[in-house]
Amino acid sequence: MPILGFIFQRVLQAIFVLIAVTLFISYAIRLTGDPAVMMLRESANVTPEDLARIREGLGLNQPFYVQYWEFISGFVTGDLGVSFFRGPIGPIVSDALGATLLLALTSLAVSLLISIPLGIYAARNRGSFGDQVIRIFSLAGLSFPNFWLGIMLILIFSVTLRWLPASGLQGPASLIMPAVTIGVILTSTNLRIVRTTMLDTLSAQFIMVARAKGLSERSVIYKHALRNSSIALVTYLGLQFGSLMGGLVVVELVFNWPGMGTLAIEAISQRDYPILQTVISILALMIVAVNLVVDFLYMALDPRIRLE
Amino acid sequence: MNGFRSFEFIAGAILIALTGGAVLLSPWLFPDGGTQMNLAARLTPPFTNVAYPLGTDPLGRDILARMVVGGQVSFLVGIVSAIGAVVIGTVVGLFAGYYRGPWDMFLMRFADIQLALPFILLAMTVIAIIGPGLDRIILLMIVAQWVQYARLIRGSVLSLREAEYVQAAQSYGLSDWRILFVHILPNAMGPLIILGTLNVANNILLESSLTFLGLGIDPLIPSWGGMLADGRNYIQTAPWVTIFPGLAIMLTVLGLNLLGDWLRDRLDPLGHTR
Numbered sequence: 096m097p098i099l100g101f102i103f104q105r106v107l108q109a110i111f112v113l114i115a116v117t118l119f120i121s122y123a124i125r126l127t128g129d130p131a132v133m134m135l136r137e138s139a140n141v142t143p144e145d146l147a148r149i150r151e152g153l154g155l156n157q158p159f160y161v162q163y164w165e166f167i168s169g170f171v172t173g174d175l176g177v178s179f180f181r182g183p184i185g186p187i188v189s190d191a192l193g194a195t196l197l198l199a200l201t202s203l204a205v206s207l208l209i210s211i212p213l214g215i216y217a218a219r220n221r222g223s224f225g226d227q228v229i230r231i232f233s234l235a236g237l238s239f240p241n242f243w244l245g246i247m248l249i250l251i252f253s254v255t256l257r258w259l260p261a262s263g264l265q266g267p268a269s270l271i272m273p274a275v276t277i278g279v280i281l282t283s284t285n286l287r288i289v290r291t292t293m294l295d296t297l298s299a300q301f302i303m304v305a306r307a308k309g310l311s312e313r314s315v316i317y318k319h320a321l322r323n324s325s326i327a328l329v330t331y332l333g334l335q336f337g338s339l340m341g342g343l344v345v346v347e348l349v350f351n352w353p354g355m356g357t358l359a360i361e362a363i364s365q366r367d368y369p370i371l372q373t374v375i376s377i378l379a380l381m382i383v384a385v386n387l388v389v390d391f392l393y394m395a396l397d398p399r400i401r402l403e
Numbered sequence: 404m405n406g407f408r409s410f411e412f413i414a415g416a417i418l419i420a421l422t423g424g425a426v427l428l429s430p431w432l433f434p435d436g437g438t439q440m441n442l443a444a445r446l447t448p449p450f451t452n453v454a455y456p457l458g459t460d461p462l463g464r465d466i467l468a469r470m471v472v473g474g475q476v477s478f479l480v481g482i483v484s485a486i487g488a489v490v491i492g493t494v495v496g497l498f499a500g501y502y503r504g505p506w507d508m509f510l511m512r513f514a515d516i517q518l519a520l521p522f523i524l525l526a527m528t529v530i531a532i533i534g535p536g537l538d539r540i541i542l543l544m545i546v547a548q549w550v551q552y553a554r555l556i557r558g559s560v561l562s563l564r565e566a567e568y569v570q571a572a573q574s575y576g577l578s579d580w581r582i583l584f585v586h587i588l589p590n591a592m593g594p595l596i597i598l599g600t601l602n603v604a605n606n607i608l609l610e611s612s613l614t615f616l617g618l619g620i621d622p623l624i625p626s627w628g629g630m631l632a633d634g635r636n637y638i639q640t641a642p643w644v645t646i647f648p649g650l651a652i653m654l655t656v657l658g659l660n661l662l663g664d665w666l667r668d669r670l671d672p673l674g675h676t677r
Contacts, residue, residue: 111512112512112516115516119520120528123528124531127532234660234661234664235657239653239656240615240628242615243649243652246638246645247645250642338522341521341523341524342523344523363527363528371528378521379520382521
């Protein structure tokens with residue numbers, strides 16, 4: 096298959112996925128309950144006419160396809176509309192997205208700084224005591240609920256030692272605990288990937304050639320082997336991006352972090368359809384885009400990969 | 404390497420025997436089901452009272468009893484949802500990989516869609532519609548997870564259907580069913596068993612997250628996620644309410660992960676499930 100055809104096909108698939116996800120979520124959220132009832136739950140003497148008036152004001156009396164079309168056409172043109180409770184969505188969501196990306200990228204950076212050198216060490220000293228210690232730690236890191244780790248960190252560093260703020264986003268210090276919580280899990284998975292792919296790479300012939308040429312071990316490992324292993328790591332990170340976002344939701348809640356997860360949970364409990372469908376659509380858009388980029392990167396990095 | 408492998412197996416087996424054994428014996432160990440309240444003894448610290456070795460929670464309930472009984476929910480959700488997803492995923496994956504065509508297309512696009520929707524957000528939305536509960540959580544996990552097994556099996560079938568022994572079976576005139584279930588499936592089982600074991604562990608974590616968020620199991624039924632939610636407001640004054648159920652989750656999931664890792668080395672030397 097020619098390369099342009101492949102790219103075209105993958106982009107079409109991505110668009111199809113996005114339409115399916117946004118349709119599903121817009122429809123599903125409308126089944127969760129009536130926002131008009133939520134708005135008036137504290138007032139007395141609510142008549143059916145009051146409820147109908149509010150629904151009309153929110154545009155909820157329109158057929159579903161009209162509501163969906165308004166949402167999706169606004170979404171595509173950058174007009175995110177107005178929340179039922181909190182005004183224009185654009186600034187709300189961009190603040191939340193900023194906070195979530197700050198947390199996600201910090202955790203990712205920390206985890207790569209730890210997992211790449213340790214993974215290389217484990218692969219080069221396969222079967223050694225150090226390799227096995229690293230292995231046990233990376234298994235243990237995948238074995239507890241991430242929100243529990245967050246609570247334990249709060250217990251130690253906020254409640255007992257009083258070193259770090261327990262919640263919210265106030266200055267760089269408040270980033271530490273949430274980033275460590277996410278970072279532990281990311282590091283555990285990345286370590287395993289780096290170790291496995293380095294093991295494969297180190298036994299390849301081009302590494303033998305590099306060594307035979309008399310290159311320094313440092314250059315062999317970091318210039319030749321790591322670059323080759325990075326293909327698998329990048330693919331894996333792309334695939335994990337969705338579950339990273341999912342994991343962030345609960346951790347954000349524990350630390351009261353003002354990100355997309357906290358926003359989504361509030362929107363679900365308030366039946367704030369416009370915010371929830373925007374948040375989930377943006378997350379889905381990011382996940383699909385990351386996977387698309389990874390696919391193309393993969394192709395660019397490794398010309399041997401067959402287009403299927 | 405072998406020494407470490409057997410260490411992994413022994414450590415995993417001991418952990419699961421301990422946690423699973425306690426959970427299996429819980430009806431005899433704690434006949435009251437960990438629900439008995441003693442408000443006079445509320446928030447008893449651990450290791451101070453023989454009647455409550457691990458202390459009590461804000462309602463004066465025995466934490467050890469609730470921990471052991473609460474494991475029933477975790478094991479039930481983890482195992483039943485993994486088996487459900489494996490069975491459905493296997494059947495769909497076998498047919499999609501063998502026959503290809505429109506069903507195969509449908510399966511792969513469905514998998515793309517699920518990949519783009521974080522499970523926790525999907526679960527929160529769906530539970531807001533259908534309400535929380537043990538049966539719904541299990542159903543939701545099966546719906547969310549069968550696709551990954553279907554993809555895995557489909558991949559194996561795609562390569563196995565070209566194998567000479569399968570072509571021999573075809574030319575021998577065996578029925579497709581027989582070829583799929585008797586000749587292809589056994590050769591594709593290894594990765595399935597590994598992924599299934601690791602998924603039981605993962606499902607236990609997911610269930611505890613959902614219950615912690617108030618979207619999972621009924622708070623009146625003892626469960627590890629529910630205990631963590633109970634302890635959340637007492638983290639400053641009574642941290643043991645939160646520490647012990649978290650440790651129970653960790654030991655169980657670590658045991659399953661160790662066994663899964665060991666199985667991976669035994670059954671999947673080429674690393675398809677990495």
